[in-house]
Amino acid sequence: MKLLESLLFGLLLGLGAALPLADVTGEDTTLPDRCDGLEFDAITPDEKGNIIFFKGKHLWVGFNGPAQLSNGLFKELDDDHHIGHVDAAFRMHNPENHDDHDHVYFFLDDKVFSYYNQALEAGYPKAIQDDFPGIPSHLDSAVECPKGECVDNSVLFFKGHDVHVYDIATKVVKIKTWSNLPVCTSVLRWLEHYYCFHGHNFTRFNPLSGEVSAGAYPKDARNYFMNCADFGHGRDHQITKCSEVKLDAITINEEGKKYFFTGPLYMRLDSHRDGFHPFSITRAWKEMVNGVDAVFSYTDKIYMIKDDQVYIFKSDAHNTLIEGYPKSLKEELGIEGPVNAAFLCPGQDTVHIIKGGMILDIDLSATPRTVTRDFPLPISNIEAAYCDEKGVNVFKGSSYYHYESAFTLSVSRIAPQAEQITREMMGCQE
Incomplete structure (x- = not known):
């Protein structure tokens, strides 16, 4: 009997590499692979320029590297809500106010969290309306829009095809409808361009008009925003040491x-x-x-x-x-x-x-x-x-x-x- 138990145990160990990992509660802890073609919940740069991609309870930092649990970097998101995802996120561009310039804002249901250097700011989370009056809850995405690219320093909040343009200085909100764009599950401002992510694709657009940029859109994000086998846009060429x-x-x-x-x-x-x-x-x-x-x-x-x-x-x-x-x-x-x-x-x-x-x-x-x-x-x-x-x-x-x-x-x-x-x-x- 002991020999049989030993053989079974050895067989299970041998199969372990092929089976999904699970914690003691039985929850599947297999890490997702963004190269499978994921639709991200939110994408934002942090204050250091690292691009963070969110999907469910996981995130990726940068264009390379594996998934990790979101609550490993931003533990309060999970501690307070236990909902396992981020609705929208953006990095604040507010050079007139150094207290919140370059802070990263996360939106979960009807709450907003403000982080700097991965530390939650005092007084957060807050109701979205307390920090951004006129902005609805359960957002799809959000993105910063500096003056010169928008009329004034602004934040674009997306919900369906409606875009709520929030003026940072005056807190005035103007609503536009951009039905020509897909519903953006995440939006990223990167190198002075704006990208609407939907499914595993993205569409580049004008932040003033919502007009889709010239070119063949949508495009597969795996060719541009991550390093994936059989995909690529020169991304595997990296400066090393x-x-x-x-x-x-x-x-x-x-x-x-x-x-x-x-x-x-x-x-x-x-x-x-x-x-x-x-x-x-x-x-x-x-x-x-x-x-x-x-x-x-x-x-x-x-x-x-x-x-x-x-x-x-x-x-x-x-x-x-x-x-x-x-x-x-x-x-x-x-x-x-x-x-x-x-x-x-x-x-x-x-x-x-x-x-x-x-x-x-x-x-x-x-x-x-x-x-x-x-x-x-x-x-x-x-x-x-x-x-x-x-x-x-x-x-x-x-x-x-x-x-x-x-x-x-x-x-x-x-x-x-x-x-x-x-x-x-x-x-x-x-």
């Missing part, structure tokens, strides 16, 4: 958007509120199929250099290649390629080209363009550089060197102490 970062170029355009380029990928560095996410360069600049050697921005244009060719794009929503380009480096800038790096300082007309161990100055306001000055550099093998109001940073591998100005860089004969790229700078892993 900071010590392994190798840059090809960095530039800042006139709007203050900062981009870095590495291999076939680029990333927005000024978008830390939305997290750091790499994309294929061809997603934004479709002609740059072989990557870049150097990039710089001048007026409303971005110059991309590869080998001995210069591509000039308009810095607009479509990054349109200007007619007649690419042209040779000799024709456009009066130099031979290849080059290592390039940068302009704010408000200047002189582009500084790093070529081998030299820095070459070219006046972009002059015709024809020729080298006006050249100097030897105190550092060899520079790979990328940019200039802002704080000075010039030049990059070599995972190290960078700071100079007070382009002039200081050009006349220095001794390199400053190397500093290391950090996670805060580029979203890499320490």
